[in-house]
Amino acid sequence: MATALVDSNNFYAACEQSIDPSIANRPLIVLSNNDGCVIARNAKAKYLGVSMGQPYFKIRRQLEKIEAEVRSSNYTLYADISQRFMSIIEANCEELEVYSIDEAFIKVSRTSDHNLMIWARRLREIIYQRLSLPVAIGIGENKSQAKIANHLAKTMPSHSGIFDLGIANDQDYFLKQVEIEDVWGIGPKLAYWCRANGIHNALQLRDIPSNKLKKKFGVKGMRLQYELKGHSCIKFSSQAMPKKETCVSNSLNKPINNIENLREIIATHTIRASEKLRKQKQNATSVTIFTRTSFYTPNFYSQSATKRLDIPSNDTRILLAAALGLTKEIFHPNYLLIKAGVIMQELLGADSLQLHLLSRKSFGTSKEGCLMKAIDNLNKRYGQDTVYWAACGMKKKWEVRRRHVSALATTRLSDVPIVQA
DNA sequence: TCTGGGGTCCTAGGACCC
C-alpha cells in the first residue's frame, strides 16, 4: 500500500482567500498572534519578495508599496476549514492520519497498473471545488518518501501539484533535486552538519554510511535513512494520540512589570487551557507557568514554576488556584516581561483517573463538573467570555493585538458572507 | 513601540535500586 501526503498550499492565506475571493488576485499575508510577523503569504506576495517570519513592523512600508492585503491570524476560521478539508480526504482514502492543520498522511492501495495519478487528480479537484484550497499530493512507499514527493510536486511546475516517487523511473535523480534543508526531519542544526560533511541533498543522505549517521542523528536519523531507502519505519497512526501536554501562551501587546498584570495573564491562559482540557476530555496532573523577557533586550530573564495536584483535574477553579499560587515565584519586578503562559502536563483521560485516598468526590457527575459544563455551554452559545473569571481583569491592556482580523465566515451565522445576485 | 504558538521525541546524566 502506498503512502501519500496531501498538503494545502499556503493554507492560512488560502483560507482567507476562500472567504473573500476579492483579495485572491492581490498579494496577501497573514500575521502571527499580536500581529507580530508573517506566518503565511499567497503566491503573489511570495513572488513580490515577502518572506516568512519577517516582523510586520519592519516590512509595513514594503507591503503598502505592493498594495498587499494584511490579515491577523484567525485560528477559529482555519480550524473549521481544516475539518472540512480532512473529511473530504477521509472519504477518498483507506486510512487517514491528520498530521497538522493543513496536512494529512493517507494510505491508498495501488491499482493494478500501480498508477494513482487519476485518483490524485480527482481528489485535488474535489478539494478545490468545495473549499477553493489548492493542494499538493506526494506519493511514496512511506511517510518520508511521501514528504519528499510532496515537496517535488510543489516545486517542479511540470508535476502540476502531484508527484509519485514510488513509480518514478529514476528515483535517484529526484532525490538529488531535494536540498538537504528540505528533507523532513532535518532542521537547521543538522542541515549545517550535513553541509559541512558534504551531504547536500536527499540522495547523499540516503547513501552515507549508517554508523556515521547514527552517531550524529541517533535513531531518528536511522529511521529517516531507512525510509529514504524504501522501508517503512515511521509509524502511521490513524487514531489521534491523546495529548501529553497542552499549552496556552502568548506574547504581550506591551511589556509588563507588575504582578497584578501577570496574574491576569496567567489567569486568562489557565482558563483557556482548562477549557481545552475539558474539550479533549483530559485532566492535568501538574501545572507549569512561565514567563520571560524579550529575546531582543540585553537583560534576559526567564522563569517557570510547577505545581503537582493531589487529584488530576480540568476544573478551572482548581487549576486557577494552582497557577495563581505560583505567580509570585516567577515574577521579578526588575524585568519587563513580554511573554507568559501555562502548560498543563501529565494529562490523563477522564477514564483513567484515580481517586485520592482522602477525597470523597467522584468525577463526572459532581456539581463541579456540571458547573464547568454549564459555563462552557454558555460561552459556546453566546460567545467567548460571556461568563468569565474576574481574575482575568477587566481592562486587559496587555491583550493580543489583532487589527486586521477577518470574519468567522464559516462558524458564526452573522459573519456568513452575503452574495448579491 | 513592534520579532508566533503549540506540540513531540530523543538523549545524556544524575539519583536511586538491588
Added chain:
DNA sequence: TCTGGGGTCCTAGGACCC
C-alpha cells in the same frame, strides 16, 4: 589497600515539526 554492575526512572535540554 580494596569502592561493582546492571538496571530504571526522572529531568533538563536539544532538536525537530507545522
